Each structure stands twice: as structure tokens, then as C-alpha cells.
Amino acid sequence: MKITTILSALTAATLVSAGKFHSLKPGKTNILPNAFIIEYEDGIQHHDAHDALKTHKVDYQVRNEYNVFNGASISVNSNHDGHALAEIPGVKNVWHITVYSMPKIEKSKVKPTDPQATSDHIMTGVKDLHEKYKLTGKGVKIGVIDTGIDYKHPAFAAKGATAGCFARFGKNCRVAHGWDFVGDDYTGFNSPVPDSDPMDCYGHGSHVAGIIGGNALDIKVTPKPPQPFVGVAPEVTLGAYRIFGCNGSAGEDVILAAMELAFNDGMDVINMSLGGGSSYKTNPTSVLAEKLIARGMALAGAAGNDGADGVWMVSDTGLGDHATSVASFDNLFVFMNYLTYGGKQFPYNWSDAYGKVISLPASATLVPLLVNGVLSDGCDQGSYAGLDVKGKVVLALGDVTRCKSGGRGALAQSNGAAGIIIQSNDAGIDSLGGVPNLPMASIEFDAGVAMLATWKVSAKSAISWSTAQAPFSIDNSGAPSGFSSFGLDGDLRSKPDLGAPGGNILSTYPLAKGGYAVLSGTSMATPYIAGSHALYMQAKKAKPHGDEIRKVFKNTATISKNYKSKTFTSATKQGAGLVNVLNAVLTTTSITPDHIDLLDSVNFQKTVKITIKNTGKHTETYLLSHVPADALNSYNASNSFPLGTPLIEADYATVKFSQGQVKIAAGKSAQIKLSFQEPKKGKAGQFPIYSGFVVATPKTKNSVAVHVPYTGVKGDIRNVPMMDTDLGFPALQAVNASGALSDVPKDFTFDLTNNKPVVLTRLGSHSPDVTIRIFDADKKFVGFLNSKDAGPGFGSQGRVKNVDDTTGQLVFSQYTWEGQVLASENATLVPTTLNGGTYDIVVASQKKFTKGNYPADFEVFDLGKVTIA
Known part of the structure; x- marks a missing residue:
């Protein structure tokens, strides 16, 4: 069957509309050159889509094929870029392949023998679920998409076994599924060499797996644990899906393949303790996650360890509407x-x-x-x-x-x-x-x-x-970890969703590296949430969709304060609070939705309705209340780049309830109208992020109170600074053949061989479209800059970190210009090369919550004229 036959069954709108090219480029180093992820329109078959690519003379090789995602990842040998691929009939979305850095192992100064490394299940109710309710996660499957698992570790032995598992699928091992997608030598930029052995040679995945389901309480073999510890769900079944080599990074195409295999292997939950920096929810992993959750799975993604970089930095893995973005808390005591x-x-x-x-x-x-x-x-x-x-x-x-x-x-x-x-x-x-x-x-x-x-x-x-x-209690005990990333996301949605213990966590480590280690990070908090899913599923003898469990966990979490603070931590840091799995299992009440996005002053959601449901056996009366949280000010000095440590301010919203209490019969629901008013304090021109929690407390003694967080921004989000003008961005520089940057000499002509103009950008906030526009001497628009190394000068982008974790150098994006332009953001042709002459370069970033009308909806910077030979 030809592609034209398939297309005839689609709507006319599909025939005439183009797919969308998502140019997500926080920096050129995390993009795989000439490689793309393509999502097909619903109903398009893979072989017909490939026929369409060939018809449009795209020279490519397939990297991976995806079924649930309905698409493929490809390497392109021809001049076709992402914008051209998006124009091919039957293509819905196209992305560059982002390369995710291997999760940085944050070794704690706490040693495995120190008391602070004790697994603290008391603060989450897991201890009671283990001891009083005998819940272990048995019968639930959790896939770990990471660096692999040392499945021979004795902490992953089946109950009653005296040694580790020497075959992944043997009776003595709970790592019952797995695949190595890449091989030891894979770096993210070379070709994967897959095999069937997901053995961990780095350590991160083994540590994550131990938090989910390790059991080192009664181990009598070497190496013995430095102190007894047990994971959240010690009888859960694990799947090891290795996407990293022993060093380096992993391409997003490999991550998608691992997610789909986890689904095909029957995993109930996917743990993704990794992230690619701030982004929008339209990134491929979030898109696939939403599809998998709709099919019955749950996904826990790390919120990121960029707390030192301030707001807007929550990581992309858990940004989906129904996925769970996980923040970190330090141990309680x-x-x-x-x-x-x-x-x-x-x-x-x-x-x-x-x-x-x-x-x-x-x-x-x-x-x-x-x-x-x-x-x-x-x-x-x-x-x-x-x-x-x-x-x-x-x-x-x-x-x-x-x-x-x-x-x-x-x-x-x-x-x-x-x-x-x-x-x-x-x-x-x-x-x-x-x-x-x-x-x-x-x-x-x-x-x-x-x-x-x-x-x-x-x-x-x-x-x-x-x-x-x-x-x-020790320093910061029970409080959100300092390293845990702040939200909100690019659409002002409430992320992260909730938190779990992630600071100073003792868990398993590859036997070749000592067997045990204490690490810290949202990478450690995320598997705690994954394991909590297993306990909840076992307790309910059912496997609800991930968004249903997320709601219960958020409703029943413990709202927390910063260490030694009298006020509650912003929901942009802790989400709904610290997970309390015991409360989640015992509650007979829920609130929908599980979060409230009030947006900014211009788009302010003044009136919101929530639904309270009583799933208990008796009529219950609920008292309604409001708990305000810290407001965060990141632009108090009119700075263009967010403060690394936001200023905490007492800017509180007010909430009025349509009724102060409500009586709900067993099995019934009631709708409550909430009327919000923005904080009176706080300057709108400084865009403080305010938040709090709406609480429903049952009158019945010892019943579990439930709540939902809300977040909002005071001020017009359209005016939040995009570019870091404090440090002189955006900027025009010259780059020579060796890659060295310098100022552009006066009256200089670029030969585009020994020297080229380069545009430097540094984004301090998400933008729906960051463009670099080229105008001729008559101020006529001639196209968007196209860079062979960084791609086209347009596309949505998340904000960047302040400095690179590895090098300590300032983070910015670099677009080297060889004289090529693209006629439009939806151009169907390959880039064209301009004739020699003088051109004007303008960087324009679309402001949040605007329609994208140029120049009214953009932050515009004219970098001046350049002359090319």
C-alpha cells in the first residue's frame, strides 16, 4: 500500500497542514548532528512513511523504530534538515536528537557507615507499611532506564536466597527483564552496540534499583552492607534497561526505545532518574510518557539537581501532564x-x-x-x-x-x-x-x-x-534538598509534583565498586516514588494508571517547611510535599485536580473549581482551609538572569471558599468553588512566584487530610526577561578556523572560510520561539539564520544553567553563520546561501503567552551589520 492510499483516509486538514519541527537547542553540544526523531500522524504505517521519505529524496538510515510512539529516529546524509522533514506528508512532529548527559554521581560526604546514611522510611510511612501491613511490592514490575543494574548483587537476590543472581532471569534474581541498548563503549555520539547483558559498569542504575527494591537486611555474604537497609519495595520485580555506556551520554532515540521495551515487557512503572535540562512538555520523552501512561503505566522522572540555578529549571523528563516530576528531600532524622x-x-x-x-x-x-x-x-x-x-x-x-x-x-x-x-x-x-x-x-x-x-x-x-x-534531627533534616530544582515549567505549570528522600541515601552499588555507596540527588528521590507505586498497587490489589496514583500521592503528601523556617516551602520547590505512602494507602478522600495553575496576572485564573470525593464507608464532613507558602523573587534588582538563590518573601495569595465545610455521603462527591486573589505585597515588575495549598480536613478523628498545591506569578509574564543582557547577551562575535572567539573588527569582511560571524545567546527563561533573523541592506527580511553546527535560528527553548557542571564555564548557545538562511520556519526547501553583501542580524525571542506576532510579541535585539564576501 502506497503512502497516498493512507493519506486519502486522513482529513483534508491533515493533507494541507505541515508537521511541526521542534528546535530544542539549549546548546549545540547536546544535539546529535544530522539526526532526528520523527513522529508520524495517527494511522500512518511505518513502511509507508519510509516510502514518503524516499519520495522526497531523503537519504537516511534508521536508528530505531517506535510503535507506541508511532515514529522512528533517523540519521540524515542528505541536506534535509528538521524543517524539511516536518513538511513531508504523514509527518506530525520532528525533533533533533538530544543527547542526555550521564547522571552525575553526587557522592555524599556522609559515608556508608555513618548513621546519617540510614534509610529513613519513617518520614514517608513506608516503615509502617513494611512492618504492620507486610507490603513489599510483590507482583509489581518496575523498569529502571539507566546505566544498567549489577544483577549479581546479593541485595537483589530473591527472598530466602543466600547469594546474588548469577543469571538475570534465574530463580535467585529479581532483575527478571533487561536489555543493553548501547554497549560499554557507547558515548552518545558513536554507534550503539546492543546486547542482552545490562550489567552496570558505572553505578548510578544499581544505586537507583537498590532504593526501589534492594534488600540488605539479612545478607551474610561478602560484601556485607555497612549497615542494614531495605529498599521501598523489597520484593518488586525489576527490569534493567541500559541506555548509557561506562562513560559519556545517551541519545534520546535510545531512551525512547528503552521506554517502549519496558512497556512491552509488562513494566507497571518506569523510573527515569535522568533529565536534559529545562524544556517544554513537547519533548519526545514526555510525549511518549503520556502515551504509555494512557495505556496503564506510571512514570517517575527526576526534577533535576539545579537548585543552585534558581527558578524555571525543573528538568524535562517528568513534564508530561500525567507524569510525576520528583523533587528531593533530606532525611528527617x-x-x-x-x-x-x-x-x-x-x-x-x-x-x-x-x-x-x-x-x-x-x-x-x-x-x-x-x-x-x-x-x-x-x-x-x-x-x-x-x-x-x-x-x-x-x-x-x-x-x-x-x-x-x-x-x-x-x-x-x-x-x-x-x-x-x-x-x-x-x-x-x-x-x-x-x-x-x-x-x-x-x-x-x-x-x-x-x-x-x-x-x-x-x-x-x-x-x-x-x-x-x-x-x-540534623541540618536540613526533613526539608527539601538545596540541590533540588525549582519550577515552574515554560507554560507556568506546577512542576515538580512531589518529593521523596534523596539526600544522603545508602543503597547498592556495583560489586566491582565496593557494593554500597551513599549518593544524593533527585535521581535518588525518583526511585523512592517508583517503589512507592509498587506498595500502593499491592495494597489496593490493583494497578491504577500513573496519573491516578500521582493524585493520591499529591493529595496525601506532607507539606513541608525549609529547615528552621516557620513558613512553608514554595510549591515550586517541593511540589505537593513529601510523599507519605501510608497516608496514600489509608486515605478515603481525594481532590481533583491534583494541582492548580493560576498563571500570571494577565491570565489569572481567579475562579477555580475542585471536586472532593469521599471513597469511605461513612458520611464525612470536611473543613476547608488555606496554607500559604513562601513567595520567590528572582528579579528584585531588575536583573535579566534569574537569581541562583531566589529571595523568600511573605507575598501570600488569599483564597475564599464557596463554603467553609462540606458534608459528603459515602461514595459521593462535592464541588467547591475557590476564589483566589493575588498577593497584595510583592512588586509585579519583579515577577514573584507565589504558591500555597488548599486543604480538606475530615472531622473524623485520625482521618487523613488531603490537599492540592497552587502556583502563580504576580505580574505580566510577557515582560519576564529572556536574554541575559546583564552579561552582554545576545552578542555578535567572530570565530576563526581554530574555533577561537573574538570581537568583530570595524569594517570587517567575513570570508566564511577562515573567519565567520557567530551569534551568542544565553536564555534566562523559557521562550516559545528563539529566532535569529537576517535582513538585507534595505531592511528586507531574507530568512532565518541557519547554522551547520547548531541548526536553524528558530524554535522553542528552555532556560540554560548558569555554568556547566563539568567545566565550570558559562553556559550559552553559539550559532556560527556560513551565510545560509531559511525562508521561513516551515520552509520546505533546503537552506539557501546568500550572495556576498552587508546584512543585519536580529535576535528576537518570543515572549511567553503570546501569539508570536513579530515584532510586537518578541524581545528584539539588533546586533548590527555584518559583511560577508
Whole structure:
């Protein structure tokens, strides 16, 4: 059957309308050259689509074919670009193939043996589900799309087995499915060499899998766990879908193939602890995720670890309308040994070299190492001048810029000290190497401040050392992790959706790398949510669609505060809050929708309706209330690039309910009208993001309250700065044959061989269309700049990071111009090359929530004239 036969069955509108080319380019390095993902129109068969490509003289090779997605990924040898492919009949969408960096392993300063690494299932209700309800995730399948899994690890052995699994699909292994899509040597930019063995040679995937379903409670084989731990769903069935080699990156075409195989293998949940930076929900992984969720799956995607970059940075993997974008929280509390001083208890870590609980007599009192009244690091003998420390415990600051714990420990020992306490310089409690035979303890920074204050009042106060552990909250305990990315997304939708423990998580690691490790990241929080799905499905003896479970998790999450804060954390950071799986299982109430997007002042959704449903067996009365959260100001100084740390402000919306309480019969629903009013405080010209939570609390004692988050932006989002003009972007530069950039000399002519003009852009906010337009000497538009390395000068883009994680260099996009242009954003022809002459280059970024009328709806920058030979 020919493509024309298929097309005849489509509507006339399909015949005349073009497909859409999505030019998503935060930077040229993460785009695979001359490679594209194509989605076909509904009803188009693969072989007929290939016939159409050949009819239009596209010279290509197929990389992957997709069924649920209904499309393919291809490498193009001819001059056809994405815009030309989108014009071919039967093509619905075309994207560049984005290359995702391998998830960065953030090794925590907490060691696997430290108490802070204990898996904290108490804060999420999982401990009760394990112990009281005997839920283990049995019967549920979770696919891990990652670096593979070390399936031989004993923590993945079947229940009752004494060793790991030596064949992936054997009776002693719960990694029952898997495939290696790439091979060890794959980097993302070379050809994959797939095979059937998804063994992990990097570590990230094994750690993720352990959080989902590892079980190291009763392991008697080597390597033994540094301390007992168990994953969220210790009897879940795992699928290992390896998309990374031992180093490098992964193409989005490979990721789509892994998602489809996970679906074909019957996975109930897909875990994707990876992301490609901020984006729109129209990226291919989000599009396929929505299709899979509609077919009964659930998808958990990492929100990203770009918290230091400020707002608009939530990662693209979980941006779909029904997918779950997961933020990270630090552990709530830990069981630790402690010292008592001045009547207060302070948790401590003993040093590696000492290696045991500290026990010292009461005569070993405290002596702070003060220099000019300030606590010193204890790194030189001068710190001990005039002090009698023999038989006593010295207190020193934990600054490691001059010496490490061994150096200061040896010095304390040589001066006759009975022990040394190190005040941690950063958040948390440091790990110490120490020296043999010297009791050495690290404490939190605030603990050091408190102990010093007690000493100043009573220098003879005794220190007592515990023989047993007690529960303690430590720095940032139970609060959203600092590294976790902020939303909103490019359409001002509420993302991330909810959070889970992701800071300082002990889990499995490849046996070749030691077997266990403590890592931090939203990569660790995401599998916690995936495993939580398994417990919920087992408890309900059903497998609801992912968006249904997401709603329950969001409704019943724990709304949290920043560490030591009296106000609640913005929903752009924590989503609906910290997942509470016990509440999700026990609740008999739901609220729909599971979030409210109020948008900006111009598009303000003043009136919203929610539906409360009572799924219990008795009539229930609900009290309705409003919990406001922190507002975030990222543009307080009229800066064009968002602040890395948004300013927290008390800008609160108000909410009026159509009724303050509602009685709902068993099995029935009620609709409540909410009337919102924007915050009175906060300057609209600074675009503060405000948020909060609408709560329905049952009157019945011990019932689970439910809530939904709302988010909004005060001000006109059309006026949010796009380009980072503070640092001089956009800019016109010259690039030579070796790639070096320089200013453009006056009256310079580019020969387009030894030197070329290059346009530099740096986007601080999402834009529906970032264009580079070329005008002739008569100010007539002649086309959009086309760059052979960066692609066409148009397309939607997410904001960029501040600096690159690996190099530390400023992030910006670079379009080298060889004189080529495209007549329009939907051009059907290959790029044309302009004749020599003088041209004007204009960078114009479409503002959010506009129709795209040029120039009224764009932020426009005229970079001036260039002359090409």
C-alpha cells in the first residue's frame, strides 16, 4: 500500500497542514548532528512513511523504530534538515536528537557507615507499611532506564536466597527483564552496540534499583552492607534497561526505545532518574510518557539537581501532564550517639581511625581553641599557646582549607589532649579520618556555637558521652534538598509534583565498586516514588494508571517547611510535599485536580473549581482551609538572569471558599468553588512566584487530610526577561578556523572560510520561539539564520544553567553563520546561501503567552551589520 492510499483516509486538514519541527537547542553540544526523531500522524504505517521519505529524496538510515510512539529516529546524509522533514506528508512532529548527559554521581560526604546514611522510611510511612501491613511490592514490575543494574548483587537476590543472581532471569534474581541498548563503549555520539547483558559498569542504575527494591537486611555474604537497609519495595520485580555506556551520554532515540521495551515487557512503572535540562512538555520523552501512561503505566522522572540555578529549571523528563516530576528531600532524622554538655544533647560522628563509641571521664572538660576570641581550626601550635589541654577535650573549627582531621588530631594528641571535637563548617556532620587512639568527634556547626556559649558561662561544665543512640534531627533534616530544582515549567505549570528522600541515601552499588555507596540527588528521590507505586498497587490489589496514583500521592503528601523556617516551602520547590505512602494507602478522600495553575496576572485564573470525593464507608464532613507558602523573587534588582538563590518573601495569595465545610455521603462527591486573589505585597515588575495549598480536613478523628498545591506569578509574564543582557547577551562575535572567539573588527569582511560571524545567546527563561533573523541592506527580511553546527535560528527553548557542571564555564548557545538562511520556519526547501553583501542580524525571542506576532510579541535585539564576501 502506497503512502497516498493512507493519506486519502486522513482529513483534508491533515493533507494541507505541515508537521511541526521542534528546535530544542539549549546548546549545540547536546544535539546529535544530522539526526532526528520523527513522529508520524495517527494511522500512518511505518513502511509507508519510509516510502514518503524516499519520495522526497531523503537519504537516511534508521536508528530505531517506535510503535507506541508511532515514529522512528533517523540519521540524515542528505541536506534535509528538521524543517524539511516536518513538511513531508504523514509527518506530525520532528525533533533533533538530544543527547542526555550521564547522571552525575553526587557522592555524599556522609559515608556508608555513618548513621546519617540510614534509610529513613519513617518520614514517608513506608516503615509502617513494611512492618504492620507486610507490603513489599510483590507482583509489581518496575523498569529502571539507566546505566544498567549489577544483577549479581546479593541485595537483589530473591527472598530466602543466600547469594546474588548469577543469571538475570534465574530463580535467585529479581532483575527478571533487561536489555543493553548501547554497549560499554557507547558515548552518545558513536554507534550503539546492543546486547542482552545490562550489567552496570558505572553505578548510578544499581544505586537507583537498590532504593526501589534492594534488600540488605539479612545478607551474610561478602560484601556485607555497612549497615542494614531495605529498599521501598523489597520484593518488586525489576527490569534493567541500559541506555548509557561506562562513560559519556545517551541519545534520546535510545531512551525512547528503552521506554517502549519496558512497556512491552509488562513494566507497571518506569523510573527515569535522568533529565536534559529545562524544556517544554513537547519533548519526545514526555510525549511518549503520556502515551504509555494512557495505556496503564506510571512514570517517575527526576526534577533535576539545579537548585543552585534558581527558578524555571525543573528538568524535562517528568513534564508530561500525567507524569510525576520528583523533587528531593533530606532525611528527617537519624539515630546517633551523642554527647551532653550544658544540659543539651548533641549528636556526633566518631573518626574512622578511632572507630568506636567515645567514653571519657567527666574530668575531660572542654577547652575551645580560641585565637583573638575566634574559634580556630587547630592546625598549628599557636592555637594552643597559653592553654592547658592535658586530659581535656579541645574544640576546633572544621575548616579543611589548611589541614585535615589527621593533622589537627595529631597536634591535639601531642599537646596531651584527651580528645578533640570538630565543629563542622558546612551543613550536616562531617566525616573524619582522625588519628589512632585519639577520641575524635565531629558535631554540627550550631552544636559548636551552643557548646562555646555554655563554656563562656561555665568553663568547668562536664561533658558526658552516651553509651546508646537516640534520634536526632540534623541540618536540613526533613526539608527539601538545596540541590533540588525549582519550577515552574515554560507554560507556568506546577512542576515538580512531589518529593521523596534523596539526600544522603545508602543503597547498592556495583560489586566491582565496593557494593554500597551513599549518593544524593533527585535521581535518588525518583526511585523512592517508583517503589512507592509498587506498595500502593499491592495494597489496593490493583494497578491504577500513573496519573491516578500521582493524585493520591499529591493529595496525601506532607507539606513541608525549609529547615528552621516557620513558613512553608514554595510549591515550586517541593511540589505537593513529601510523599507519605501510608497516608496514600489509608486515605478515603481525594481532590481533583491534583494541582492548580493560576498563571500570571494577565491570565489569572481567579475562579477555580475542585471536586472532593469521599471513597469511605461513612458520611464525612470536611473543613476547608488555606496554607500559604513562601513567595520567590528572582528579579528584585531588575536583573535579566534569574537569581541562583531566589529571595523568600511573605507575598501570600488569599483564597475564599464557596463554603467553609462540606458534608459528603459515602461514595459521593462535592464541588467547591475557590476564589483566589493575588498577593497584595510583592512588586509585579519583579515577577514573584507565589504558591500555597488548599486543604480538606475530615472531622473524623485520625482521618487523613488531603490537599492540592497552587502556583502563580504576580505580574505580566510577557515582560519576564529572556536574554541575559546583564552579561552582554545576545552578542555578535567572530570565530576563526581554530574555533577561537573574538570581537568583530570595524569594517570587517567575513570570508566564511577562515573567519565567520557567530551569534551568542544565553536564555534566562523559557521562550516559545528563539529566532535569529537576517535582513538585507534595505531592511528586507531574507530568512532565518541557519547554522551547520547548531541548526536553524528558530524554535522553542528552555532556560540554560548558569555554568556547566563539568567545566565550570558559562553556559550559552553559539550559532556560527556560513551565510545560509531559511525562508521561513516551515520552509520546505533546503537552506539557501546568500550572495556576498552587508546584512543585519536580529535576535528576537518570543515572549511567553503570546501569539508570536513579530515584532510586537518578541524581545528584539539588533546586533548590527555584518559583511560577508
